Amino acid sequence: MAKPALVTALVLSGGGARAAYQAGALRGIAAILGKRRKSPFPVISGTSAGAINAATLAIHADEFRLGVARLVRWWRRIGVDDVYRADFATLSLHGARFLASIVGVGSPPADAASMLDSAPLGTMLERVLDFDRLDGHLKSGALSALAVNATSYATGQAVTFFQGGADFLPWQRTRRRGERCRITHAHLMASAAIPFIFPAMQVGEDFFMDGSVRQIAPLSPALHLEAQRIVVIAVGQFAGQTTVTPGPPQYPSFAQVAGHALSSIFLDNLGADLERMMQLNRIVGMVPKARLAKRGVRLRNVDALVLAPGSDLGPLALRFADRLPHAVRTLLHGFGSTRGTGANLLSYLLFDRGFCRALLDLGYNDTMARKDEIAAFLDPARTTFIPLYWPPTH
Numbered sequence: 001m002a003k004p005a006l007v008t009a010l011v012l013s014g015g016g017a018r019a020a021y022q023a024g025a026l027r028g029i030a031a032i033l034g035k036r037r038k039s040p041f042p043v044i045s046g047t048s049a050g051a052i053n054a055a056t057l058a059i060h061a062d063e064f065r066l067g068v069a070r071l072v073r074w075w076r077r078i079g080v081d082d083v084y085r086a087d088f089a090t091l092s093l094h095g096a097r098f099l100a101s102i103v104g105v106g107s108p109p110a111d112a113a114s115m116l117d118s119a120p121l122g123t124m125l126e127r128v129l130d131f132d133r134l135d136g137h138l139k140s141g142a143l144s145a146l147a148v149n150a151t152s153y154a155t156g157q158a159v160t161f162f163q164g165g166a167d168f169l170p171w172q173r174t175r176r177r178g179e180r181c182r183i184t185h186a187h188l189m190a191s192a193a194i195p196f197i198f199p200a201m202q203v204g205e206d207f208f209m210d211g212s213v214r215q216i217a218p219l220s221p222a223l224h225l226e227a228q229r230i231v232v233i234a235v236g237q238f239a240g241q242t243t244v245t246p247g248p249p250q251y252p253s254f255a256q257v258a259g260h261a262l263s264s265i266f267l268d269n270l271g272a273d274l275e276r277m278m279q280l281n282r283i284v285g286m287v288p289k290a291r292l293a294k295r296g297v298r299l300r301n302v303d304a305l306v307l308a309p310g311s312d313l314g315p316l317a318l319r320f321a322d323r324l325p326h327a328v329r330t331l332l333h334g335f336g337s338t339r340g341t342g343a344n345l346l347s348y349l350l351f352d353r354g355f356c357r358a359l360l361d362l363g364y365n366d367t368m369a370r371k372d373e374i375a376a377f378l379d380p381a382r383t384t385f386i387p388l389y390w391p392p393t394h
Contacts, residue, residue, distance in 0.1 A: 006380060007144065009227030010041035010057070011219060014048025014212040014266045015235030016194070016348030018313055020075040020356035022053050022233045023068070024363025025307045029231075030068045031368065032375050039064040040378050041231070042144035045160075045221040047211040048266070050233075051148045051191040052125065055183065059133050061143035074128075075356045082124055083351045084116040084198070086325040114199040116349075118189070125185040134163055134183065144168075146183055147221040149211030150190040153200060158214045160221040161187045161203075171224050175214060178224055194262070197349070212265045219273045223302065229377070232274065233363075234308040236267045262348055277302060305377045310366050313359070317347035320355040 012022050033040060039061045046054025053071060060067025080086045137143035145164025152159050158176040162168065163183045171178040181187070190201035190208035200207040212218075222230050284301045321329065321343075332346055347355075367374065376382060 006382075007043060007226050007228050008041055008378065009043035009045060009222035009225065009230045010054070011222055011230055011232045012044075012046040012050030012054050013218065013232070013234045013270050014050050014192070014210060016049055016262075017351045017356060018235035018347055018359065019049035019053055020078075020359035021235050021309055021313075021363040022050060023071045023075045024360035024365075025233050025367045026053075026057070026068045026363075027072050027360070028364045028367025028371075029374060029378075030065045031364075032371050033064070033378065035065070037063055037065070038142055039067070042142075043147075043164075043222055043225045043227050044143070044145075045147040045149065045225070046191070047149040047215060047218065048192045048194070050235075051188050051211065054146065055129055055131070055148065055188055058137070058143055058146040059129060059131065061137040062140065072360060075360055076353065078351050078356055079353060080325055080328060080351045081120060083121045084118045085120060086328045114193075114195075115197050118193070118198040121192070122185060122189050125188055129185060129188075131182070131184055138163070138165060145225045147178075147225060148183055148187045148191050149215055149218075149221060150187065150193075150201075150203070150208040151211055151213045151215070153207045153209060155206075156214055158211065158216065159208070160224075162221065162225065164225060168225055173217075173220070175216065176220065178221065194348075210265070212269070215269055217273050218270045219277060219302075219304075227302065228300070229303040230305070231377070232270070232304055232306045234267060234270060234306065235313075236263055237309060237312060263344055274304060274306065277304060303377070305374065307363075307367060307370075309362060311362070313347045314343035316358060316362075317350050317355060318343045320350060320352050320358070321346060323352045323354055324350065 012019070015021075029040070039057065041057070042061075044054045044058050046052070056071045056074070057064070057067045060070065134143065134146060138145075145162050145168055147160050147162040147164075149158065149160050151157070156175065160176070160178040161181045161183060162178055163181060168180070170180050186201060186203050190203050191211040193199060193201050193208060194210045195213060198210075200209055202208075219230060219232075280299065281301050281303070284299050321332075324332070328349075332349070
């Protein structure tokens with residue numbers, strides 16, 4: 001089937017439990033588009049928890065509203081036990097092995113270098129996602145490509161695993177590459193393996209960690225898959241957190257350090273890549289296309305619409321901290337995750353129905369507040385677009 005005249009990609013960033021916000025935003029997009037069955041996003045790229053959302057949408061590319069509905073239902077029902085083991089015995093054993101692997105005491109198991117055991121997530125993904133449906137969508141044209149991003153422990157490269165049409169070729173760039181494959185639940189687990197928190201996942205002959213870690217160009221997979229416009233759904237504020245703890249400054253807790261590190265991994269490279277693309281769009285607009293073609297320069301304008309939370313998610317997470325299983329709450333409290341800016345770490349691990357439902361509502365409301373802009377951006381007849389919300393000014 002012929003490709004659409006204007007290929008629109010969906011880019012879903014990582015962010016642990018915060019990815020529930022993406023499902024809420026997608027619910028808003030589905031409402032804006034009405035009864036349209038086919039997905040408006042023939043190219044879908046996801047990283048970490050965003051990869052799980054991306055795969056769910058790709059598997060239902062022929063029924064976009066159904067895919068979104070199932071995604072929303074999954075996030076509405078999620079609990080910590082669906083993602084990682086949260087009982088005292090497992091946490092204590094895994095924590096002891098984790099410490100042993102760090103300090104080199106004894107001979108800890110090879111998969112112990114993580115605080116939490118994410119085996120329940122792998123079991124659930126294998127049960128609920130039917131990856132065999134992707135081939136049919138690729139043949140019918142409902143889907144052009146699905147990309148899942150991970151980071152190789154062996155090479156340090158950002159690896160994009162993609163399943164798409166034969167005309168999409170693998171690519172090799174500085175510290176990143178695209179590799180054709182058949183996507184499975186193992187690729188999703190590899191993409192979501194946050195270092196030190198979740199264990200590495202083996203795919204083929206290599207072990208992988210969270211795709212955000214070395215992803216210096218998060219928009220690159222969509223561009224390699226020929227996207228001409230991109231909808232990006234992020235899970236944090238690009239302008240930085242607004243929470244300030246009153247009183248004299250205090251030495252940062254482990255949770256504050258880890259929270260800032262995760263925010264940097266999930267947001268900073270994405271923000272920088274968006275800024276680069278906007279600058280290139282300006283350059284492309286200033287130089288005649290004939291001159292670019294004459295010099296063999298392959299540049300094209302790629303519009304982007306960015307959806308991101310309008311409020312800091314750390315304070316929101318604190319409201320639901322007491323809903324965590326006692327063992328997890330005790331662990332995170334010891335790290336300093338249940339107070340002040342340490343709540344950033346909490347927000348990534350808070351797979352709680354109440355918190356995720358609040359994020360679903362926030363994502364939906366933020367999206368519906370920009371209903372007209374989104375409808376115009378996704379209009380197949382549109383030829384130009386002026387971004388109203390990028391770069392952030394606050």
